[in-house]
Amino acid sequence: MPSDHLKLTFTKLFEPQSVAFIGATDTPGKWGFTILHHIFQGGYQGRLYLVNPKRPAVFGHPCVKNLAEIEETPDLAVIVIPSEKVLATLDEVIAKGTRAAVVITSGFAEANEEGLKLQNQLVARAHEGGLRFVGPNSMGIVTSFPHRLISTMGSMKPRPGRVAVVAQSGNLGVTFMSRLERRAIGVSRGISTGNQASLAVADYLDMLADDPKTDIIAAYVEGVPDGRHFLEMTEKAARVKPVVFLKGGKGTKGAKAAKSHTAAVSGSHQVFLASVREAGGIVANSMDELINMIGAFHSNPVPKSNRAGILTLGGGWGVVGADSCERFGIDLPDLPPDVYKTLDDILPSYWSRGNPIDTVATTDISTIPTTLEELFRSDAFDNVLYLGIAYLAFQGRRYMDKGPAHGPLFDKIGQFLVNTEYQMLDRIVELRNAYGKPFFPVADLVSRDEVFPENIVHALEERGIFVYNAPWQAAHGLAALLERANWLKRAQTARTVDVAPDRDALVEAQRLVRNAVGGKRRQLAEHESKRLLAALRLPTTRESEAASVEEAVEAARLIGYPVALKVSSADILHKSEVGGVALNLATDAEVRRHADRLLKQGKVLVQRMAPASAVELLVGLTHDRTFGPALVFGKGGVETEVWADTATLPAPVTPDQAERMIDATRMSKLIAPFRGRPALDRAALVDLLVKVSRLPELFPEVRELDINPLFLYEKGAMIVDAKIVLKNGDENGR
Incomplete structure (x- = not known):
């Protein structure tokens, strides 16, 4: 259930018995004229107070000079005035005792740095005064129950119905509601979220999940301020009613446009799609698809x-x-x-x-x-x-x-x-x-x-x-x-699993990471990265670091031939690109020759050659700007970028989610029985994915992980190479 404050906000926003319209005017071309006209045209049956200190009346209805002249406390305030006057007006609204508002005015975070500062002041004042507001930079709201209120910039008159529309773009929200009307589908609530300064998309999902007048939620999203909370509220709503999304800002140009449009910051579109679907949301690729999906849910049972x-x-x-x-x-x-x-x-x-x-x-x-x-x-x-x-x-x-x-x-x-x-x-x-x-x-x-x-x-x-x-x-x-x-x-059948790390190895690995961060290092060397993975009881190659040719030979004898030699440097992320790898070395002489060459670039890592694998896989962690740590799985090897065969989900993942990540890639066909070869150990891969996804919880300093290649066998798996990138100082301080 939403918090008591959020439930009160919903009631005041969407079931207001009284509305104060601040900025009413009879001057055509101004939004205070247009929106007020739509309220009258919609036939609002509650008590409507028009606020304008310069007009005795607008559209034949009397005006008050300020909120203090209104005898009661309005449930809702609609603010349509210049941006420089909004902060003082919000103070008046709070002083009057009103606890919900719609700020139509633009010129805030979507405009420039000064606008962002002003928006932050609005949020702070509202928080102190116990008020929540839609916007700023909103086109308004629509509600059909119990009184129809069409308080929007867009010209439309949607019929009452069971579909709620939440849109980070006011004009797209109007488009959705107009197209639904054309298909005889009615609207319960309509929200142009604007900049999401006080109320975000996640808050509307939270409220609408419990709205008995809403059976379906349609949402247009460009960016969300708190990705994890957004997914939680998506799942909450999806458990009781369909939630259909259209995502804007998919590409570089669209993301830039979204930033200037509603101050939205878009993360990876691939992560958004996978995450929302895992949370139960349905994702449309176009406006037409969204309307068709809404029509399917509106007309049919599951x-x-x-x-x-x-x-x-x-x-x-x-x-x-x-x-x-x-x-x-x-x-x-x-x-x-x-x-x-x-x-x-x-x-x-x-x-x-x-x-x-x-x-x-x-x-x-x-x-x-x-x-x-x-x-x-x-x-x-x-x-x-x-x-x-x-x-x-x-x-x-x-x-x-x-x-x-x-x-x-x-x-x-x-x-x-x-x-x-x-x-x-x-x-x-x-x-x-x-x-x-x-x-x-x-x-x-x-x-x-x-x-x-x-x-x-x-x-x-x-x-x-x-x-x-x-x-x-x-x-x-x-x-x-x-x-x-x-x-x-x-x-209804989701599985979870406990991950039990090696406690002693975990303490040592956490000390290693703290020292690296303290030394302002950004990367860990391969053998250091594997120490973190070993703490999670993950299979890594047997290896030893050497600082001289003789140390390398001695390490090779102890590990056992054949071995691989690699440059061991945190500053070299792609060793093969600098000739920093020598494979299948079977004698002391071969180790001496290659160690002498590689030691000119740093220390050398002597590694037992892993048995050949039918597949080379990639398992990694990245940091999405919306959802935070995310697990990546797909085709590994040096051609990873060319194949572009990966699946991504926010970390951590469950075993079921790991299974679906595997199935989402073409590699799943190679993991299954293939051309007479038995199936590879899918269970071991699922276990590894689940454990790797828990790494950010145990090592919050880690920003990125790249396991490439991961070898998968008919029984078991082996991490052949790994590298970890750490967060910078500012990120670790947050």
Whole structure:
């Protein structure tokens, strides 16, 4: 549950019985004019107080000069005044006892350093006064319950509904709500977060998770100030309702634009995607995808399985639909005998006899509801796709078009087609409701755009059935439902594991790191890095550091041939690039020759040659600016960057998350049995990933770790090379 303060904030923000509008004006072009007009247009039923010391009235409503003239304490203050006046006005709001505000005004952290300082002052004053606020630099808020309040810069009038929209961009928030309205989907709450100075996206997720008026949350995010808290609140909300994200600032240019837009700092997009999905969020790649996903959740229950049956009125759409289902992991089972027999009796002899079911343009329209009923009724299918709905009505409208061949007969045929399909709507809705299966109708865009009273697409959406514009969109909507269904199952069975380090080795390794930090070192040498890993009981190569040729020879004899020699220097991160590695040395003479050469670059590390491995893997730690320490897994070796085959998650990870990281890479296919070779030790790899992910907890001074290569065998694993980068002094001080 949210804190009592946050629950009070939610009530005052989204269920205000009274609102003080500070900056009301009747001057067109000013936001105090536009937003106030939208409040009146929306029909707010609470008590509205207009504050303007220079106007006796605005829009025929009386104004007060300041908050002190208002007899009651307003639940909510909406502030639309110049930035230099906001701080003093916020003091008045706090003094009045109001505990929630929306700061529309811009010119704060998104503008310049002076704006950031002013914003920090706002936050400090608000914190001292027990007030939380939306913004600054917000386009406003929308709430539908208990009183509709449309206090936004954007011109729109969303219908009341069950979808909450949280947007770090006001104009995208308006776009989302406008597009939902176009698809007959209503809004419960709408928030333009602005700079997230007092309330961040995570706070809205926290509040909306417990909002009984909200069933689905749609969020546009550019950057979050506290990544870990954001993930916690995403998971909290996802456990009770779908949460769909669109991420902005994915690339370098987008991240720069986000910084100047809402002062948002974007971390790695790859880490964001993986982290949000692990927390139960669904991620869209575009505005259209987001609306389609919302439509899928709005219209359908969570599916029982990925098995789907397709009815198509055209062969090409069926082919594209089947391809899309395969792309998104949706199974299209063969028709069971009873369904096959029923359809074979009613469809033309040349029907497709498979799934998708192509009705091959039959003129017997009654076969459509019968075929749909067979798909809904059969236990072979848990999801139903109907490709080509509204086509008959569209064709009927074309018959009724005025033209050289127009006449009463064409009007009669056209009206028959329109009426027949319109009458089928009741049967379609009845089937969907009776069987409770997810249903995905698809209509061509031209059918949606047709303007006439009996528009099938509009009628279906008004009845709560979302209609898609293309087969791939329907398959993608079902994929989003399946992703949520799978996550809900995982969330109930998550495994955890305790990591028990070698206590003596841990104490020594922590002392090593403290000394390195105290000496202002930024990297650890390979053998030092492995001491940290050994403290976690991880398998590392047997090795010894030597400062002379004879020491190297003696070490090689003790370790046992064959050996490898490597330059041992914390300043050289990529030894192979400077000729700092010699492999498979089998004699004292070979060790002498190469040690003499390598010792010119520093000390030398003598290492037992690890047995060859079928794969070379990479395991590492990086520091994401949003989520902090993150675990990386993927293809290792010198070509790691070329392959770009990695998976990343915030550390630490559970065994289940480690399994999914492996599966997210192409390397998983090489770890499995391959071309007659037995499977490699996946369990050992999972154990290693889990333990490495705990390293930042035990060594908070570590910023980056690179284990490359990691050898994986049929039994066990071996860390062949490792290097650690430490945080700088400022980072360690935080």
